[in-house]
Amino acid sequence: MHNIWQQQLKQALSGRTSEKLRQHPDFSHAGDGLFKTVITDEVNTAIKESSQPHVLLNQFLPINRETNIHPDFNQDPVGDHNALAQQGIIHKYHGRVLLVASGSCAVNCRYCFRRHFPYQKQLASRRNWQAVVSYLHNHPEVHEVILSGGDPLTLTTQSLTELTDRLIDLPHIKTLRIHSRMVTVLPDRIDGEFLNWLDALPWRKVLVTHINHADELTHKAMGSLHRLKQHSITLLNQSVLLKNVNDDADTLINLSHKLFDEGVLPYYLHLFDRVQNAAHFEVSLSRAQRIYARMRSQLPGYLLPKLVKEEAGEHSKTPLI
Numbered sequence: 132m133h134n135i136w137q138q139q140l141k142q143a144l145s146g147r148t149s150e151k152l153r154q155h156p157d158f159s160h161a162g163d164g165l166f167k168t169v170i171t172d173e174v175n176t177a178i179k180e181s182s183q184p185h186v187l188l189n190q191f192l193p194i195n196r197e198t199n200i201h202p203d204f205n206q207d208p209v210g211d212h213n214a215l216a217q218q219g220i221i222h223k224y225h226g227r228v229l230l231v232a233s234g235s236c237a238v239n240c241r242y243c244f245r246r247h248f249p250y251q252k253q254l255a256s257r258r259n260w261q262a263v264v265s266y267l268h269n270h271p272e273v274h275e276v277i278l279s280g281g282d283p284l285t286l287t288t289q290s291l292t293e294l295t296d297r298l299i300d301l302p303h304i305k306t307l308r309i310h311s312r313m314v315t316v317l318p319d320r321i322d323g324e325f326l327n328w329l330d331a332l333p334w335r336k337v338l339v340t341h342i343n344h345a346d347e348l349t350h351k352a353m354g355s356l357h358r359l360k361q362h363s364i365t366l367l368n369q370s371v372l373l374k375n376v377n378d379d380a381d382t383l384i385n386l387s388h389k390l391f392d393e394g395v396l397p398y399y400l401h402l403f404d405r406v407q408n409a410a411h412f413e414v415s416l417s418r419a420q421r422i423y424a425r426m427r428s429q430l431p432g433y434l435l436p437k438l439v440k441e442e443a444g445e446h447s448k449t450p451l452i
């Protein structure tokens with residue numbers, strides 16, 4: 132039997148909750164065909180309640196410009212393919228590995244740098260969890276496992292439990308990090324069963340949310356952050372600097388303050404990754420640096436996310452300041 136969040140996810144994936152977007156005058160069937168439109172009811176609510184609905188809409192609405200092909204953009208802008216250590220394991224940086232734990236998300240963000248990722252072939256799914264454990268066993272220098280995707284919280288808590296049960300005997304694992312957008316786009320995912328799972332884990336726990344604009348923090352989303360905070364999980368946020376979404380300093384300064392109000396520290400502000408079919412989101416480096424300089428002049432250091440770019444083949448993210 133499905134619980135509430137699973138029913139909501141099912142509705143989003145079936146397209147039922149994207150009806151409004153499909154009626155929008157800028158909606159493009161061609162864009163939708165390139166990367167399916169997926170949005171949740173919670174995001175529909177956030178759009179309705181926002182005084183600047185376009186800042187949310189632009190993140191999820193497929194438009195004709197997605198069909199433009201740019202020679203300087205590609206399908207794997209951050210070099211995931213070359214960093215695949217084995218199926219579903221991306222090992223780029225020292226001491227941590229990323230598991231592509233799920234190929235789906237509750238929303239499809241039009242600017243996603245993994246919008247072309249071959250999830251069918253490259254998933255750390257239940258079928259190859261044993262291979263994941265063997266890989267980690269052979270890499271005692273790895274102390275942090277990152278669950279990513281797609282969105283790893285589209286997996287049921289039962290599946291997450293089965294996965295983490297397999298990792299428990301690896302003494303060098305000290306931290307579990309989860310990258311998820313569910314906290315804001317499908318806040319009912321943070322339910323009692325999930326929190327019990329977190330509580331039972333023996334490691335340090337970090338959840339990195341993905342919030343680009345303060346209007347994504349609906350009443351329910353703030354509730355889910357509050358529940359997580361009560362369970363002693365470190366909460367960080369990463370944003371992507373996106374044209375016509377959050378490309379001005381006041382918007383990002385406001386976001387940092389709002390995140391802090393909810394117990395979340397701003398972690399990264401990513402320069403847009405040059406993924407094919409999403410070039411219209413790009414903000415130039417010089418403009419990004421101007422925006423960032425103003426953020427730096429207005430925010431205390433602990434509320435200033437690091438402005439970075441992920442470059443294929445590099446052993447860490449590149450700071451842009």
Ligand code: SF4
Nearest residue numbers: 236239240243281312
């Ligand atoms: S939630 Fe994350 S992985 Fe999923 S489409 Fe959005 S940016 Fe990509």
